[in-house]
Amino acid sequence: MDIPLAERLRPKNLDDYLGQQHIVGDHAVIRTALKQKNIGSMIFWGPPGVGKTTLARIIASELDRPFIELSAINAGVKDIRDAIAKAKSSHLFSKPNPLLFIDEIHRFSKSQQDALLGAVENGTIKLIGATTENPSFEVIPALLSRCRVYVLEHLNKEQLVELLHNAVEKDSYLKSKNIQLQETEALLKYSGGDARKLLNGFETVVQSIQDTEKIEITNALVESIIQENLSIYDKNGEMHYDIISAFIKSVRGSDPNAAVYYLARMIEGGEDIKFICRRMIILASEDIGLANPNALLLANTTMDSCHKIGYPEARIIMSQCAIYLACSPKSNSAYEAIGLAMEHVKKFPNESVPLHLRNAPTKLMKELNYGKDYQYAHVYQGNHVNQEYLPEKASKTVFYSPQENPAEKRFKEKLSAMWKDRYGY
Numbered sequence: 001m002d003i004p005l006a007e008r009l010r011p012k013n014l015d016d017y018l019g020q021q022h023i024v025g026d027h028a029v030i031r032t033a034l035k036q037k038n039i040g041s042m043i044f045w046g047p048p049g050v051g052k053t054t055l056a057r058i059i060a061s062e063l064d065r066p067f068i069e070l071s072a073i074n075a076g077v078k079d080i081r082d083a084i085a086k087a088k089s090s091h092l093f094s095k096p097n098p099l100l101f102i103d104e105i106h107r108f109s110k111s112q113q114d115a116l117l118g119a120v121e122n123g124t125i126k127l128i129g130a131t132t133e134n135p136s137f138e139v140i141p142a143l144l145s146r147c148r149v150y151v152l153e154h155l156n157k158e159q160l161v162e163l164l165h166n167a168v169e170k171d172s173y174l175k176s177k178n179i180q181l182q183e184t185e186a187l188l189k190y191s192g193g194d195a196r197k198l199l200n201g202f203e204t205v206v207q208s209i210q211d212t213e214k215i216e217i218t219n220a221l222v223e224s225i226i227q228e229n230l231s232i233y234d235k236n237g238e239m240h241y242d243i244i245s246a247f248i249k250s251v252r253g254s255d256p257n258a259a260v261y262y263l264a265r266m267i268e269g270g271e272d273i274k275f276i277c278r279r280m281i282i283l284a285s286e287d288i289g290l291a292n293p294n295a296l297l298l299a300n301t302t303m304d305s306c307h308k309i310g311y312p313e314a315r316i317i318m319s320q321c322a323i324y325l326a327c328s329p330k331s332n333s334a335y336e337a338i339g340l341a342m343e344h345v346k347k348f349p350n351e352s353v354p355l356h357l358r359n360a361p362t363k364l365m366k367e368l369n370y371g372k373d374y375q376y377a378h379v380y381q382g383n384h385v386n387q388e389y390l391p392e393k394a395s396k397t398v399f400y401s402p403q404e405n406p407a408e409k410r411f412k413e414k415l416s417a418m419w420k421d422r423y424g425y
Contacts, residue, residue, distance in 0.1 A: 005174075005203040006196040009167055010054050017058060018163060018195070019051060019155045030055075030150070034062045041120050041127040043105065043135050043144070046152030047241065049194030052130035055152075056101040059128065066098035068125075072107040077115050084119045098125055105129035106138030107272065113140045120146050133275070154193030161188070163195055164202060177206055178214045186222035192241060201226055243269070244279060247322075251280075252287045256326035263322050267315050277303035280321055291331035291405040298324055329405040337400040344394055351391035384418050398422050 011017045014024050014031060023030045033039045039059060044052040053069075060067035068083045087098045100116075102108070119125045120143065127147060131138060135149055155163070161184055168179050187205075191198035201222075208225045209215050243265050250258035266276055277299070284299035302321040306314035356374040375385045388395055402408035402415065402423075415423040 004200050005167060005171060006049075006199040008171055008173075009163075009199060011051075011058065012061065014058055014062070017051060017054065018159045020055070020152050023150050023152075024055070030059070034059065037063060039063060039126060041125075041147045043129040043131060043139065043147045043149045044152055045131050045133075045135055045149055047132055047154055047193065049191070049196040049198070050152045050154060051195065052152055053101070053103060056099065056128040056130065060099045060101075063096070063099070065096045065126075067101065068098050069101045070103070072102055072104040072112070075102070075108075075112075077112050080112060080115045084116075084124060087119065087125045097123060099128055100125040101128045101130070103130045104132070106131040106133040106135070110140055113143050117142055117146075137278075155195055157188060160184075160191060160193070160195065160198055163198060167199060167202065174203075174206065179206065180214060180216045182216050183219045183222075184217070186219035186226070187217075190222070190226050244275075248279060248283060248287075251283050251322065251326045252330065254326055254330065256323045259322045259326040260319055263315075263318060267311070267318075273306045273311065273314055273318075274303070276318060277306055277321075280318070280325060283325055286335045287330055287332055288325060288328045289331045289334040290411065291329040291403065291407050293407075295325055295328050329407070331403045331405055331408055333400060333403045333408065340399045344397065344399070348391075348393045351393055354388060354391060356387070357389060382418075386419070396422055 014034070017024060022028060025031065030039075044055065046052060057067060066087075068086065070079055070083060083098075083100055087100065100119075102116075105113075116125075116127060120127050127143075129135075129139070129147065135144055139147075164181060164184060164187065168174050168181060187198060187202055190201050202217075205217065205222055205225045206215060209221075243262055247259060247262035247266065250262055263276070281296065281299040281303060284295040288295040298321055302317050305317050309317070356372060375387050377383050377385050390397060402412040412423065
């Protein structure tokens with residue numbers, strides 16, 4: 001069929017909309033705003049296939065407002081200005097201000113985002129942006145401050161299975177096929193929580209089976225058919241997260257050949273340089289970390305260099321960085337340490353800082369013993385003195401554990417000498 005299954009089944013109202021109950025459920029913020037007919041500009045942040053576009057369309061429908069839709073992948077400043085002009089003209093005829101929906105808004109440049117500011121601020125349009133990337137990094141502060149950010153989450157297993165059953169029961173094409181959903185695990189695994197990917201993959205399976213009175217959907221059948229249709233990289237969603245996941249795991253697993261292969265897949269697919277470089281910076285700290293601190297410096301320099309140079313030459317710089325990261329010794333000790341520390345802080349959020357570590361800028365604070373008995377490390381041998389720096393409930397807790405690589409072995413020896421009660425291995 002010409003129209004994909006996911007589009008044919010796109011919900012038209014909130015009652016048919018699956019998931020995101022934290023923002024559209026009873027008494028939740030968006031449902032309440034729609035009842036009050038009072039909605040502001042907003043940005044939906046979440047992975048592909050969780051209903052960002054659908055929710056934007058439902059909002060426009062519920063408010064009975066004109067809906068203008070742009071994709072940042074192929075729209076430019078002229079398209080934005082045309083949309084704003086269209087909004088102004090509709091307002092002249094006493095129509096309500098349109099909703100301007102911009103998909104993949106993180107792909108807009110600063111100048112493109114700047115072009116939206118005036119219209120958003122004076123109310124000519126209500127903006128709804130959709131992004132798979134953290135808007136704190138990708139949306140300019142001036143625009144971000146004028147929008148409320150809502151985080152959309154992956155659909156859970158029950159919701160995805162419900163989508164499949166709804167498709168079989170409600171879609172006229174699928175109803176004609178006498179489909180038996182015997183197993184769904186393979187379809188769910190393929191979808192990765194992406195509802196659009198799930199439904200379109202399901203339709204691919206059904207369309208691949210001809211001349212049968214009954215179609216029995218099993219894991220084996222799905223895997224055999226889906227594998228034949230996974231060769232194309234789609235930077236707009238379908239394979240986007242699978243490829244970057246494989247790239248990250250290849251670097252983490254110290255395989256430079258696989259790392260360069262998946263890097264090439266992303267480059268050939270037209271992936272955004274910033275997206276790739278940002279992941280390498282995270283990798284350099286999360287998976288290499290203290291085993292080779294230079295990895296973070298190189299990854300950061302790579303992002304700066306690629307930003308200055310751009311494609312196609314940036315591929316060489318990214319290749320150099322990916323190979324270096326893959327060949328570096330690995331340690332996730334910094335990642336583990338901050339995780340443990342944050343767990344402790346959540347459990348004991350308001351522990352008092354020990355008095356001897358507190359600042360004492362006033363006479364009263366000094367009288368209250370702020371800073372009393374603090375021992376200044378530099379006047380002691382080896383620039384170290386054994387005193388407690390942690391609050392009472394965290395006393396002597398070990399958050400950082402050096403791992404078995406040359407750099408951290410040196411840390412381990414030093415810490416064992418200084419803190420025998422914690423690192424006296």
